[in-house]
Amino acid sequence: MDTHNNTHPGRIAARFRELRARNEAALIPFIVAGDPSLRRTRELVLELEARGADLIELGVPFSDPMADGPANQRAAARGLAAGATLPAILAMVSELRRATQVPLILFGYYNPIFHYGCDRLCADAARAGIDGLLVVDLPPEEAAELARPAAHNGLDIIYLLAPTTPLERARRIARSASGFLYYVSVTGVTGARARLSADLAGNVEQLRTVTKLPIGVGFGISTPAQAGQVAAFADAVVVGSALSLLIEADYNENDLVATAGEFVAALKDAIRAARPAAPGATA
Amino acid sequence: MQKLPDSRGRFGQFGGRYVAETLMPALFELETAYQQARRDPKFRADLKRYSAEYVGRPTPLYFCANLTAKLGGAKIYLKREDLCHTGAHKVNNTLGQALLAVRMGKTRVTAETGAGQHGVATATMAALFRRQCEIFMGSVDVERQALNVFRMKLLGATVTPVDSGSKSLKDALNEALRDWIATVRDTYYLIGTAAGPHPYPMIVRDLQSVIGRETRRQIIARENRLPDVIVACVNGGSNAIGIFHPFIRDAGVRLVGVEAAGLGLSGPLHAATIAAGSVGVLHGNRTYLLQDEMGQIRETHSIAAGLDYPGVGPEHAWLKDTGRAEYAAVTDAEALDALKALCETEGIIPALESSHAVAHAIKLAPTLPRERIMVVNLSGRGDKDMQTVATAFGVTL
Ligand SMILES: Cc1ncc(COP(=O)(O)O)c(C=O)c1O
Numbered sequence: 124m125d126t127h128n129n130t131h132p133g134r135i136a137a138r139f140r141e142l143r144a145r146n147e148a149a150l151i152p153f154i155v156a157g158d159p160s161l162r163r164t165r166e167l168v169l170e171l172e173a174r175g176a177d178l179i180e181l182g183v184p185f186s187d188p189m190a191d192g193p194a195n196q197r198a199a200a201r202g203l204a205a206g207a208t209l210p211a212i213l214a215m216v217s218e219l220r221r222a223t224q225v226p227l228i229l230f231g232y233y234n235p236i237f238h239y240g241c242d243r244l245c246a247d248a249a250r251a252g253i254d255g256l257l258v259v260d261l262p263p264e265e266a267a268e269l270a271r272p273a274a275h276n277g278l279d280i281i282y283l284l285a286p287t288t289p290l291e292r293a294r295r296i297a298r299s300a301s302g303f304l305y306y307v308s309v310t311g312v313t314g315a316r317a318r319l320s321a322d323l324a325g326n327v328e329q330l331r332t333v334t335k336l337p338i339g340v341g342f343g344i345s346t347p348a349q350a351g352q353v354a355a356f357a358d359a360v361v362v363g364s365a366l367s368l369l370i371e372a373d374y375n376e377n378d379l380v381a382t383a384g385e386f387v388a389a390l391k392d393a394i395r396a397a398r399p400a401a402p403g404a405t406a
Numbered sequence: 407m408q409k410l411p412d413s414r415g416r417f418g419q420f421g422g423r424y425v426a427e428t429l430m431p432a433l434f435e436l437e438t439a440y441q442q443a444r445r446d447p448k449f450r451a452d453l454k455r456y457s458a459e460y461v462g463r464p465t466p467l468y469f470c471a472n473l474t475a476k477l478g479g480a481k482i483y484l485k486r487e488d489l490c491h492t493g494a495h496k497v498n499n500t501l502g503q504a505l506l507a508v509r510m511g512k513t514r515v516t517a518e519t520g521a522g523q524h525g526v527a528t529a530t531m532a533a534l535f536r537r538q539c540e541i542f543m544g545s546v547d548v549e550r551q552a553l554n555v556f557r558m559k560l561l562g563a564t565v566t567p568v569d570s571g572s573k574s575l576k577d578a579l580n581e582a583l584r585d586w587i588a589t590v591r592d593t594y595y596l597i598g599t600a601a602g603p604h605p606y607p608m609i610v611r612d613l614q615s616v617i618g619r620e621t622r623r624q625i626i627a628r629e630n631r632l633p634d635v636i637v638a639c640v641n642g643g644s645n646a647i648g649i650f651h652p653f654i655r656d657a658g659v660r661l662v663g664v665e666a667a668g669l670g671l672s673g674p675l676h677a678a679t680i681a682a683g684s685v686g687v688l689h690g691n692r693t694y695l696l697q698d699e700m701g702q703i704r705e706t707h708s709i710a711a712g713l714d715y716p717g718v719g720p721e722h723a724w725l726k727d728t729g730r731a732e733y734a735a736v737t738d739a740e741a742l743d744a745l746k747a748l749c750e751t752e753g754i755i756p757a758l759e760s761s762h763a764v765a766h767a768i769k770l771a772p773t774l775p776r777e778r779i780m781v782v783n784l785s786g787r788g789d790k791d792m793q794t795v796a797t798a799f800g801v802t803l
Contacts (some may be wrong), residue, residue: 127412178703185701185702186571186687186702186703187571187576187577187580187688187703188580189425189426189580189583189584189689190426190428190583190584190587191584192584193570194517196570203702208700209700233424233687234686234687234688234697234701234702234703235701235702236697236699236701237686237687237692237701238686238697238699238700238701239700239701260424260425260426260687260690261424261425262423262424262425262426262430264414264422264423264430265422265423265424281424282427283427283428285426285427285428286428287427287429287431287432287590287591288427288428288429288430288432289431292430292431296427307427307428309588310428310587310588310590310591311428311587311588312584312587312588346570
């Protein structure tokens with residue numbers, strides 16, 4: 124049905140390798156599946172990829188998003204209302220895989236996955252064409268029952284590191300991680316911030332001492348200027364709440380997909396401009 | 407018998423630490439601080455002194471002669487947690503955790519609250535120990551527990567209404583966790599029940615176990631033996647685990663938890679998690695939850711705001727699965743009848759939450775022989791519920 128296979132390294136590692144060769148940071152937009160509808164999500168994925176998204180995080184809506192600020196909470200509520208259940212999301216992803224090979228990561232909370240069944244979810248997600256899983260409330264200490272079937276099915280588990288994570292702990296987490304590490308840029312929940320934290324670059328540099336995996340940075344990044352700043356030192360920039368807000372503002376309009384695409388293009392331009400192109404590389 | 411929770415915070419398959427990475431180091435810090443504190447004579451002495459002089463412990467164990475005679479079955483005793491300062495058992499937990507917060511140098515204390523009893527108990531401790539205090543409360547509960555909202559404000563706390571989701575206790579908990587993710591360095595999150603991520607279920611249980619230890623001493627002094635049945639209402643399960651825990655090894659003592667059946671278990675409007683739930687992960691622990699077939703958390707209902715939560719503490723899930731405790735459910739209407747019955751027979755106005763335990767005791771007592779002994783944990787007093795009760799009885803205040 125598609126070209127996905129169950130052997131590492133998968134699409135995520137391959138994408139980071141290509142980008143590294145071009146000296147370019149990845150742009151990872153986050154959108155909640157089903158916001159405002161699964162049909163729109165499919166169109167959004169294709170448009171965001173066309174406009175410069177390198178990987179895409181698909182939010183799996185949950186009734187109790189404990190690590191999300193108001194913008195993503197409302198996006199999750201819209202996704203739930205639109206019927207974006209795990210089976211419906213995976214069906215949409217299967218369809219998407221006929222049209223795109225962009226790496227796709229499911230981003231969500233543990234209970235819907237636990238309820239679906241870790242083994243079954245990993246098998247079904249891999250078959251549908253998902254590349255990685257990021258489960259916000261599943262720290263490595265609790266992740267074994269998901270990590271085992273994930274590895275078996277060639278899915279990366281993306282772990283979060285936070286400003287509160289001690290370096291020794293980061294080292295241990297990095298050892299069990301694959302794909303990339305996700306550094307949470309703020310001590311706080313998701314949501315746009317006016318300013319990036321001052322020690323962000325230093326913190327990411329410090330993490331380089333404990334891992335060779337690519338390091339993505341997210342939570343709070345909402346403008347092209349901020350994306351550019353982060354791209355100077357991180358391997359990937361994740362932008363979520365800002366997109367949720369754009370989608371919300373455009374909720375009843377038909378140009379939602381184009382609007383989101385333009386925003387993503389502006390983010391990617393800023394990210395490209397942040398570093399000199401590798402000699403001989405073509406963007 | 408193995409000591410639980412284990413080092414991973416598990417009671418069998420239940421419990422654990424299912425939280426965002428930002429909070430993990432704080433949970434380890436809390437666990438270490440608590441393990442040190444519980445062994446520290448100074449901490450233990452402070453806890454004991456404030457329990458006696460400030461909270462009013464030990465609380466009486468009262469024999470209900472009238473109710474017992476009326477029902478004609480087992481002897482009914484009430485453990486009078488309603489006589490604690492602030493009006494409920496919640497203060498046993500907030501006192502201990504507030505002392506821990508002071509020890510850890512945390513300048514701000516936060517909590518979620520449903521009925522407002524835990525919010526009041528937290529605000530009280532914040533006033534006593536001069537901490538900043540913010541209480542998160544679902545906007546539906548802000549309305550139905552207006553008196554407690556006023557008490558919290560009077561005590562100097564900020565009360566933040568939570569408008570997301572079902573606007574009640576689970577959403578207040580979500581918001582308290584979100585706040586903690588952003589403020590974890592200087593804030594002590596003071597959870598109000600024996601749930602949440604490890605080590606909270608253990609800490610809350612240990613602090614509430616004073617109820618069961620006293621009950622044990624008191625019933626032996628009075629009856630020269632252990633009780634046959636202990637009944638307590640269960641939401642997250644702190645008052646129940648507090649009175650159950652010192653009796654867990656006494657196989658002859660029946661432990662009965664009572665959940666809120668709301669408008670009845672045949673419909674969706676209840677909060678009987680153990681009776682009608684399935685295993686899942688919410689608010690940091692694996693436990694029984696009320697959820698739909700996709701793992702989305704269901705909205706709940708109980709006339710008692712303090713029982714209106716779709717989860718239950720992990721130790722209760724474990725006690726249920728091992729068969730050591732049994733769990734029943736009582737409807738809004740039965741709880742109201744029990745509240746009235748206790749007022750009329752004993753002159754005691756129980757909280758709506760505690761009325762659930764009383765209602766089950768009223769059902770159970772007549773089925774047992776007269777020489778049997780039953781202890782009901784009267785977790786709180788009903789003053790806070792007068793508006794709700796009046797409305798239910800069709801009275802305008
Ligand atoms: C008086 C009273 N009893 C019982 C409860 C239920 O909590 P738990 O199950 O933790 O004892 C509450 C909660 O607010 C309460 O106020």
